[in-house]
Amino acid sequence: MYVRAVPPTDLNRNTEWFTYPGVWTTYILILFFSWLIVLSLFGSSPGTAWTIVHLSHFFVTYHFFHWKKGTPFGDDQGIYNGLTWWEQIDNGKQLTRNRKFLTVVPVVLYLIASHTTDYQNPMLFFNTLAVFVLVVAKFPNMHKVRIFGINADH
């Protein structure tokens, strides 16, 4: 089956790939397949596997969405060098469909991870901390905010 790709009006090549069809499905499929891989590699219970997926998802998405700034190529002469990827998508417009989707995914992962581990400590503590940090980082009020100057420009 075919889908139509309409070129978006975003000039920032670092983020405009996220507006094409198929991204959300790929994201969800990658999470599901990594759960299967963790389950087969470690032979743990499904709940522990979901916790591992949730926490590694936290580390990876925090690092690439909210820590790394700028773009991985030099063509745009560094005009986005002070902005993280999260602040760059959709040209900085808040509460778009992409942003809402990306906010919901860690919450859903958290619910699955906590449900399959029966809300036991210590997994519950780490999962809750991870989802709290991720969701707060994605609030519209946190746009370009650097708490205590962490990760600010020089």
Next chain:
Amino acid sequence: MITIPYLTALTTYFSYGLLFAFGQFRDFFRKIFDWWHASNLQGYAPICLGLEDFYFRRLYHRIQDCFGRPISSAPDAWFDVVERYSNDNNKTMKRTDKINRCLNLGSYNYLGFAASDEYCTPRVIDSLNRFSASTCSTRVDGGTTTVHKELEECVANFVGKPAAIVFGMGYVTNSAILPVLMGKGGLIISDSLNHNSIVNGARGSGATIRVFQHNTPSHLEKVLREQIAEGQPRTHRPWKKIIVVVEGIYSMEGELCKLPEIVAICKKYKAYVYLDEAHSIGAVGKTGRGVCELLGVDTADVDIMMGTFTKSFGSCGGYIAGSKELIQYLKYTCPAHLYTTSISPPAARQIISAIKVILGEDGSSRGAQKLARIRENSNFFRSELQKMGFEVLGDNDSPVMPIMLYNPAKIPAFSRECLKQNIAVVTVAFPATPLLLARARICISAAHTKEDLLKALEVISEVGDMVGIKYFPAEPKKLEQGKDTIKLE
């Protein structure tokens, strides 16, 4: 409008994710190794941030042998490609002395002027003897020769405008003119797939930039209405000037611009139209005068027409054509006219001779033949490729046809396999195109004969089967079917 098979989109994202992850791992380990080695920077700051050239180091360098191949002859229909090899996994490439004679499907040689021509070349050599290779001066100092004056009149007549001004380089024409025409308080509305020179010129001008969806006049109208109603950012004062920048043929899509609708909308809202005809001047239209002739738009409606001489005229340089007052103004404000060396006289003579051949003023009908041949070649090639099941973009009559590849691994596969069979193609990927939509761009020339095109089709079909890029079902060959099947009445 590009139609992607859904599974291909998913696999393309996954492949790029995998390549990205591998690149990040290698960078991580490289950082650990470099910790132990002393740095030789001695207190100076590094020239580029580590993550700024991530794409270049970890993705582009892996397939570097597919880009930037050196050639050692004129870029005619057949040319010599120098072989290269690499000892360190494509990080550095070394040239050998061996050459391959390949079919050229990548050069912008639309009318075949890129190689020696029986009318143009003697005149170019004559002007080289008379004026020498460079004027060694800017236009205002001592760089305006009779050739330059003749060239500007010739271009203005050809394009259909009262006056024209010529510069030495096409990219510079866009990036130096837009800052002169627009300043702070102006609004530039540009198509989302405009060339990098326009984007850089617009950014350098200081005007506000808004982008409208590629070739969608209704979205252009929506953006115009919104911006005129809101006015300048923060002060909400009315805009000083509004200019809409579009291209004649988009070089990565091969599509023609919807010029009549866009000009109608700009007239309604009193915005200026800037048309960049880099790929369409000389290549489309009944007498080669570009998209305005092809689509039936009066040249008086397009305020500023820009073009380059690199594609159809076999030379180098760019021009701007407009009203006499505009060109007069540009002559004393544009830095590309005041401070850069003027266009080289032999190159200017080549353009004048090429225009004379196209218009038939050299006494033969070669110009009309070339124009007819490029139209036939493009239409034939495109329809054959589409029949084979490839996804080819672009409108009819356009000599640029990108074949969609999508997956990142198919880019080097297609390029290398074609080179093995002596066909040289140009493949383009991120960031020149969107991430998903990597493509191989074929440029048809009037110098290609029917045999060249048939050979190219055969090779591309074979390589396409090997690489797996026939995304659409191929049309069955109708003649064979009629012979083999028995009709059951």
